Amino acid sequence: MSVVKLVTNNFRNLNDATIDFHSQLNFFVGDNGSGKSSLLEALFFLGHGKSFRTSKLDALACHEKTNFVVSVRDGNNRQLGLSRDITSGLTTIKIDGEFQNRLSVLAKNIAIQIVTPESFKLFFGGPRERRRFVDLGMFHVKHSFAQQWKNFNRVLKQRNACIRLNNNSSESNAMLAYWTDQFCQLSVEVASVREEYSLTLIDELDGWLTILLPNLKSRVTVQYLRGWPQKRELAEVLFTNQEREAKYGYSLYGAHKFDVKFLLDKQPLETQLSRGQQKLFLLALTFTQAKLIARVERVKPILLIDDIGAELDINSRKALSEALEILDCQVVITAISNDVLTPFFDRFNESNKSDIDYSENERTITKIEDYKVFHVKHGEISAMSPNDSDLKTETAIE
Incomplete structure (x- = not known):
């Protein structure tokens, strides 16, 4: 299973967001505190009914907000959602519009694996x-x-x-x-x-x-x-x-x-x-x-990796990019800058060299088929070009 679309409302420091994911590989780039980890937290919360950063669910709501919502549409066109009312302490679970009583029902439909700095607790x-x-x-x-x-x-x-x-x-x-x-x-x-x-x-x-x-x-x-x-x-x-x-x-x-x-x-x-x-x-x-x-095929996992550049040198990141090529699941990765992701871009772009369109006015647009890149700034998330070092929204090259 993969997440096709994520919608958040009043969640952490994310502005109300609607994100269209790639089915394989997704990169989210931005400064510390921009909202990258909050994005991963939203996905993790939907799969586990809890946060990997705090045991207090009410802390997941935006400042001074009394509720929050996280929902996704998956590759099977199913809608899964969680909402929390801070005032009443009530958590509501829905699958395809139907109310559910147990978080384990969600876990059967979305399997979230995560690697963060906290994972060293293992x-x-x-x-x-x-x-x-x-x-x-x-x-x-x-x-x-x-x-x-x-x-x-x-x-x-x-x-x-x-x-x-x-x-x-x-x-x-x-x-x-x-x-x-x-x-x-x-x-x-x-x-x-x-x-x-x-x-x-x-x-x-x-x-x-x-x-x-x-x-x-x-x-x-x-x-x-x-x-x-x-x-x-x-x-x-x-x-x-x-x-x-x-x-x-x-x-x-x-x-x-x-x-x-x-x-x-x-x-x-x-x-x-x-x-x-x-x-x-x-x-x-x-x-x-x-x-x-993934072998069980009841539900394919979604892998979240926070701050890919931390502790990993360029050779380690090259090895990781090789591993991701053969991993049969959707991956969501955060990083502070595009430079950290260069080994991934180089490897995946190499397999996409033929995916270039030449129009009549000789403008070129590189089509990246195997991943998407997003910029995160002050809780705002926007699609961007992986080659754009200035972190601008994707545009055609004149």
């Missing part, structure tokens, strides 16, 4: 961030996972409540035993499907590392940890840790504790790589997951 934010990343992919790739995870969390809450309330009476012990049995069964089921997905992720990652980090590919390993010690049954692990769980008041082992660790020469990857190399690895990992989602 390395430094602990297991929770890595679990969140993997489970996002599983939601789209493993169709049964959403219900499995819902069932597991329900049982996890019941078991944790029993741990906290257990007074060693026969009744409370029996209740804890019952929920422990359910907990172990569901943990094994969730861990099994997660491991299958993680192995597929690792296999696909190899190809993207070949493009983005070829010199390091052979030294990178990915370690999947299911949430309890290998070669031991979960029931046994829980039994031997009863006192510790009673002390802490919650389940210390199980599918909710799984992790995926990224290693370079058997050391934590983030301690061995430069910031630029870390970003390339994040991109490789995101491309990997986007490709797995």
Whole structure:
């Protein structure tokens, strides 16, 4: 799926905007604070029902506005929209004009992947961030996972409540035993499907590392940890840790504790790589997951990359432009200046040399078929020529 048109009203610092996207590659260029990240935030909000910049939804409204709206028309001509009323705190979800009750309905129709400066939390934010990343992919790739995870969390809450309330009476012990049995069964089921997905992720990652980090590919390993010690049954692990769980008041082992660790020469990857190399690895990992989602064909992902020039030198950006050529999804990229995007323009223009029209008065217009470029200034968004270093609206060359 791709976004054909985005409409925003009272969202962040964007002026009421209507943007016609290219189905493959879109660049948004402008100074810091111009509204580029707000544009990505609008798309992300529509796919996730939350922001990647703040946990406060009301902060997404323009200054002194009491509501905001974000909607898109996709490549299948479906209309998806979210609106928020600040006064009542009510969020309204619509698909093709029909009201919906759950944000998950939107997520089934639009899959948003994003790489921002905050994405480095995947390395430094602990297991929770890595679990969140993997489970996002599983939601789209493993169709049964959403219900499995819902069932597991329900049982996890019941078991944790029993741990906290257990007074060693026969009744409370029996209740804890019952929920422990359910907990172990569901943990094994969730861990099994997660491991299958993680192995597929690792296999696909190899190809993207070949493009983005070829010199390091052979030294990178990915370690999947299911949430309890290998070669031991979960029931046994829980039994031997009863006192510790009673002390802490919650389940210390199980599918909710799984992790995926990224290693370079058997050391934590983030301690061995430069910031630029870390970003390339994040991109490789995101491309990997986007490709797995696209294979399912229920919904193709939309990839958002904020501030492409940060941490990436020209050679890294050349490698990234090569990767984007073979990535089968819509991509939206922000940058501070056109100069940062030169490797992308050069690569894609090379394949479009034949796309030039010569009219009778010998004026020429270069037709870029594979991407669009937009200028963002003070919340205003306008189409522009990729060769226009002055960031002017696209015009014919005299």
